[in-house]
């Protein structure tokens with residue numbers, strides 16, 4: 001699995017969907033007149049902007065990509081989506097923003113293409129949960145329906161494995177593509193409206209902040225007017241993506257160590273798990289120590305003390321065994 005820490009050399013073309021989404025490439029730019037080669041790390045990532053109709057997703061994506069108020073329609077051709085470059089710590093991240101309405105999914109509409117959603121929701125690196133702060137329903141739907149829907153797609157096995165029950169659920173594809181953590185942000189849009197008329201606010205900031213921190217996310221409020229601000233939000237999201245991938249990497253390494261410990265050792269005649277062989281050094285030194293101790297002969301059966309049965313007494317016996325009152329002490 002590609003990780004942020006471990007950038008790979010370019011291999012193939014960067015297509016839109018599939019694991020190659022996470023493709024990293026390294027480009028070297030030979031600065032004119034300079035002997036030193038300046039290397040910049042680049043990466044293409046996909047971000048989903050999710051929310052109810054009318055919260056401002058298209059405008060958010062359009063302003064972020066610098067195409068608003070031009071035509072922006074993600075349904076027409078995914079391959080023509082623009083990429084916005086965001087620099088974080090000297091690394092360039094080319095971000096593709098996909099504006100998604102998940103309502104047809106959680107309402108289980110019949111004519112939706114599950115393959116599309118499956119590839120989309122399992123492959124995105126980051127998610128912006130967008131709501132309109134003047135519309136409580138939009139907040140409820142993004143937190144109570146959209147977010148759980150995304151999680152449900154990330155957690156289930158790939159479509160092709162669902163039809164093959166005996167497939168190993170932990171194969172390479174699954175290790176890399178599924179169960180991946182993602183970066184997430186909760187963003188309240190149309191803040192300009194409450195600035196002018198505070199009574200229009202339907203979602204309190206503290207409520208949204210609390211929800212976000214409960215789900216390990218950051219929360220922001222703003223509007224879609226300024227590209228600079230939207231880029232700064234995405235920069236934050238990239239930070240979350242990096243953290244998520246680091247945690248995934250740690251999980252995989254831990255699981256690899258665990259699996260390696262359980263693998264049979266080919267050099268040994270008896271197929272002891274590697275873990276036991278590793279332990280054997282420890283157990284050998286323990287045996288050495290034990291053998292070095294002075295030997296105490298074991299008592300045979302006759303000389304060994306015989307355990308005496310404990311006389312069973314009622315818990316009240318101390319009061320009942322004698323009718324004599326305790327002798328007075330002078």
Ligand SMILES: Nc1nc2c(ncn2[C@@H]2O[C@H](COP(=O)(O)OP(=O)(O)OP(=O)(O)O)[C@@H](O)[C@H]2O)c(=O)[nH]1
Nearest residue numbers: 052053054055056057058059060189190223224225
């Ligand atoms: N006041 C204000 N209006 C906004 C803001 N962002 C978007 N809008 C307006 O909200 C309306 C809906 O915006 P869209 O970007 O089409 O919303 P959407 O979420 O893509 O809606 P659907 O395409 O129906 O899913 C438009 O009239 C936008 O101009 C904002 O930050 N402030």
